[in-house]
Amino acid sequence: MNSTKLSIVDLTKRYAPGLEPAVDRLNMSVEEGHLVALLGPSGCGKTTTLRMVAGLMDPTSGSIVVDGKDITHTPVNKRGMGMVFQSYALFPHMDVAQNVAFGLQMRKVPAKEQAKRVAAALDMVQLGHLAKRKVRELSGGQQQRIALARALVVEPTLLLLDEPLSNLDAKLRETMRTEIRSIQQRTGATTLFVTHDQDEALDMADRIAVMNGGLIEQFGPPTEVYERPNTHFVANFIGQANFLTANVVSENGPATDGERYYKVDIEGLGTFGAVGHPGLTGTHELVIRPQRLQASLHAPLGANSITGTIERVSYTGDTLGFSVRAGERLLHAQLMTSSADMPRQGDTAHLSWEAADAYIIPKTPQGPAS
Amino acid sequence: MSITQTEPRQADRPGHEPGALEKAKVARDRRTYIALLVPAILGLFVSFVLPLAYMIRMSFNQGAPDGVIVETFTLDTYIQPLTDPFYWRVTLDTFQMGVIVGILCVLVSYPVALFLARTTSKYKGLLIAIAIAPLLTSAVVRTYGWMVILGTNGLVNSSLKGMGIIDTPLKLTNNMTGVTIGLVEIFMPYAILAMISGFGRLSYQLEEAAGSLGANKFKVFTKVTLPLSLPGILTAFLMVFVLSISTFITPRLLGGGSVQVLATEIYDQTTGLLNWPFAAALSVILLVLFGAVIAVYQRITKKIGG
Numbered sequence: 001m002n003s004t005k006l007s008i009v010d011l012t013k014r015y016a017p018g019l020e021p022a023v024d025r026l027n028m029s030v031e032e033g034h035l036v037a038l039l040g041p042s043g044c045g046k047t048t049t050l051r052m053v054a055g056l057m058d059p060t061s062g063s064i065v066v067d068g069k070d071i072t073h074t075p076v077n078k079r080g081m082g083m084v085f086q087s088y089a090l091f092p093h094m095d096v097a098q099n100v101a102f103g104l105q106m107r108k109v110p111a112k113e114q115a116k117r118v119a120a121a122l123d124m125v126q127l128g129h130l131a132k133r134k135v136r137e138l139s140g141g142q143q144q145r146i147a148l149a150r151a152l153v154v155e156p157t158l159l160l161l162d163e164p165l166s167n168l169d170a171k172l173r174e175t176m177r178t179e180i181r182s183i184q185q186r187t188g189a190t191t192l193f194v195t196h197d198q199d200e201a202l203d204m205a206d207r208i209a210v211m212n213g214g215l216i217e218q219f220g221p222p223t224e225v226y227e228r229p230n231t232h233f234v235a236n237f238i239g240q241a242n243f244l245t246a247n248v249v250s251e252n253g254p255a256t257d258g259e260r261y262y263k264v265d266i267e268g269l270g271t272f273g274a275v276g277h278p279g280l281t282g283t284h285e286l287v288i289r290p291q292r293l294q295a296s297l298h299a300p301l302g303a304n305s306i307t308g309t310i311e312r313v314s315y316t317g318d319t320l321g322f323s324v325r326a327g328e329r330l331l332h333a334q335l336m337t338s339s340a341d342m343p344r345q346g347d348t349a350h351l352s353w354e355a356a357d358a359y360i361i362p363k364t365p366q367g368p369a370s
Numbered sequence: 371m372s373i374t375q376t377e378p379r380q381a382d383r384p385g386h387e388p389g390a391l392e393k394a395k396v397a398r399d400r401r402t403y404i405a406l407l408v409p410a411i412l413g414l415f416v417s418f419v420l421p422l423a424y425m426i427r428m429s430f431n432q433g434a435p436d437g438v439i440v441e442t443f444t445l446d447t448y449i450q451p452l453t454d455p456f457y458w459r460v461t462l463d464t465f466q467m468g469v470i471v472g473i474l475c476v477l478v479s480y481p482v483a484l485f486l487a488r489t490t491s492k493y494k495g496l497l498i499a500i501a502i503a504p505l506l507t508s509a510v511v512r513t514y515g516w517m518v519i520l521g522t523n524g525l526v527n528s529s530l531k532g533m534g535i536i537d538t539p540l541k542l543t544n545n546m547t548g549v550t551i552g553l554v555e556i557f558m559p560y561a562i563l564a565m566i567s568g569f570g571r572l573s574y575q576l577e578e579a580a581g582s583l584g585a586n587k588f589k590v591f592t593k594v595t596l597p598l599s600l601p602g603i604l605t606a607f608l609m610v611f612v613l614s615i616s617t618f619i620t621p622r623l624l625g626g627g628s629v630q631v632l633a634t635e636i637y638d639q640t641t642g643l644l645n646w647p648f649a650a651a652l653s654v655i656l657l658v659l660f661g662a663v664i665a666v667y668q669r670i671t672k673k674i675g676g
Contacts, residue, residue, distance in 0.1 A: 089579035106584035
């Protein structure tokens with residue numbers, strides 16, 4: 001097990017007294033070498049958290065500990081972190097090499113070593129040939145790489161990335177995603193990564209902190225936040241989800257990872273199999289991912305099956321999505337396309353699932369489920 | 371499922387060349403644009419080019435006593451100031467005053483402009499309006515204000531005397547010191563405005579980036595803020611320089627006749643001695659001075675604008 005690199009303790013930020021806190025008693029610890037994504041909608045406090053860790057903003061209360069040292073009140077220029085800004089913030093009056101060398105200059109690294117490390121950093125992002133270029137002559141993707149090189153060349157205690165990919169076009173974003181991740185793994189830099197893009201977070205992160213309203217709703221590996229969402233918000237924010245309100249009828253024995261199978265009752269549709277934490281009773285929300293639903297036009301495929309009418313079909317090339325209405329409920333299913341016959345609007349369809357794919361959200365729902 | 375096949379657009383076809391119709395349209399558009407420019411060009415021509423041409427022509431005439439202008443073509447009007455040490459001194463004084471006022475004005479305006487450009491206060495607009503509000507009063511009024519403040523029994527001298535710092539009043543009016551103080555204050559709003567608009571590349575995020583890379587506040591200023599605000603500083607300097615070498619109200623009033631610069635000299639020649647050809651020649655010399663400074667300015671901005 002790795003050691004803890006960063007711990008955030010009860011971190012709170014209130015922009016003005018009386019205002020709702022932007023970050024509300026946040027606790028988190030990040031292991032050495034991990035890439036942690038702070039994921040959430042705009043205004044959830046993810047950027048505020050990052051800026052407090054960077055030292056660009058003072059917390060109202062709480063503390064930030066790096067390598068066992070409390071740095072809550074250390075000024076930004078003494079924290080030794082590498083930050084990549086959303087706008088990259090490259091110095092327009094310097095060339096590429098001068099930009100990358102800036103941090104080394106401030107650390108009074110001897111000129112000879114500076115040149116060596118700048119060259120190495122530029123090679124790492126494969127832009128060694130652009131060292132003498134002006135910043136404005138670079139494309140968005142190149143600027144982004146230079147910003148990364150500038151942050152990493154100082155061997156930062158933490159690498160902080162503030163929505164670094166949001167200014168790039170879709171294709172480039174995917175390339176940079178892979179590249180940032182591989183550089184991060186090569187250098188072993190412990191990284192905090194702010195994003196509102198769930199795909200980015202799922203793809204790149206070792207751990208995801210899903211944030212909402214200044215709080216962490218769930219902190220865990222990508223598979224866990226996706227497969228086993230703690231709250232309605234998490235299930236809804238990450239990926240697509242069908243929500244069904246269900247009453248727990250009985251526990252049906254052990255499942256994997258200490259979970260239990262349950263029999264649940266969905267009003268008007270009957271009883272179905274599901275999975276969840278041990279000891280659940282009462283009314284809960286059931287979450288089923290669209291691509292975990294199996295569909296058949298002819299006969300139900302299993303015990304957990306709902307029959308309805310296809311209301312809408314959407315074809316995206318790779319996948320075929322369709323919405324099935326069963327009474328008041330609308331369920332979304334997603335299949336890989338095949339050359340077999342295509343379902344049509346108005347057809348009757350049977351949607352079924354494995355009990356292990358219907359997860360009971362542990363918290364009881366507040367307010368109406370969608 | 372069916373995919374609607376659309377016709378490829380004409381422009382996508384290989385070997386597509388603009389047809390006669392398109393060429394005619396381009397030509398028609400061009401004519402429209404030119405027609406739209408005509409009023410502005412005419413206005414500029416009448417209000418700017420014609421007077422300038424008239425002035426240049428005038429400078430080659432011969433001035434005679436009592437304002438008589440002899441229509442001729444002579445270089446005397448130029449030879450006289452260019453060979454007379456008095457006019458060399460006046461030209462040099464003018465240039466020196468422009469540079470000093472420019473530098474001082476930039477120095478005092480820079481902190482204000484920097485603050486106004488960077489503040490995120492919701493009163494930013496109001497604060498900028500306050501900073502440039504002095505423009506609402508005429509330079510004449512403000513010059514008289516400075517005469518009162520700087521005079522022998524003015525605010526400054528009586529305060530300093532009252533505090534026992536000086537015995538005899540400082541000579542702050544009727545000399546270059548007074549003119550410089552007055553001009554610096556009068557041109558501050560222009561300098562502030564020019565700087566704010568010239569700080570385009572400066573951003574808070576760049577300063578944050580420098581900080582996160584280990585730069586302390588002083589280094590952030592010298593390595594990032596100052597270099598990036600240099601274009602604004604230069605523009606402001608140029609503007610103040612040009613304004614101060616062309617103004618005659620403040621040098622005349624605060625200088626009390628003992629400060630002679632090109633602008634006051636031109637004024638005297640025009641309205642006092644009624645020697646228009648000579649005044650016109652001095653104006654052309656002033657214009658050449660402007661041109662030289664602007665040429666240098668453009669050299670520098672090209673270099674730092676990189």
